[in-house]
């Protein structure tokens with residue numbers, strides 16, 4: 001008899017060992033063994049049990065799910081003018097169809113999108129990113145929704161910035177893939193028509209910055225790139241859009257450069273990146 005239980009690693013701090021928490025599945029585990037004991041008692045046979053533990057390395061935070069539903073609400077409100085539950089659920093399903101990994105449903109063997117509540121942090125992050133992408137593509141979004149979207153975008157970047165590693169790092173196939181998936185200026189959240197955005201180097205080529213890894217780039221609208229960042233420098237861009245600080249500092253750190261906040265110079269200092277990276 002085979003079964004799989006989901007577990008989360010829990011730090012123990014004892015001899016570097018890792019303990020696993022199956023607390024959420026405890027009733028299921030009990031039920032499973034109770035069933036086996038019953039069968040054994042009935043049949044007089046002994047059943048061999050094979051248990052697999054499916055480890056989820058990072059606990060999906062509740063905040064991520066909340067954010068996904070907040071974005072779904074904007075979609076429902078913009079298109080239908082209401083927060084009607086069916087409408088919201090329709091958008092939620094649509095997003096899963098587009099961005100969630102697919103799994104085989106247990107009972108029917110049909111290939112279906114994985115539910116958000118079963119996803120890992122990385123998987124759920126990709127769905128949230130997809131929701132932002134969809135909203136960036138929508139025409140004529142109301143001022144109120146655009147303002148809300150900007151707030152969620154900031155919150156989303158702050159959350160990713162606080163994580164040890166950005167959950168989306170390493171999920172981009174190329175710079176073009178990155179550009180397609182973002183679809184809006186990462187600083188001011190202005191929607192970018194296809195190809196209108198600038199891929200701005202964080203650490204320039206001359207200073208050893210990579211040319212292919214999206215973690216060394218920000219997708220910016222021409223104004224944020226050419227006016228704010230080029231003419232007034234990173235300090236000004238990060239003052240106006242502090243949600244980008246984590247990504248910028250991480251990229252600089254990887255090249256042993258000091259965080260922007262520690263660089264000196266008057267406002268309007270010569271920008272370190274003078275290349276206009278257009279791809």
Ligand SMILES: [Zn+2]
Nearest residue numbers: 185188221224
């Ligand atoms: Zn911008």
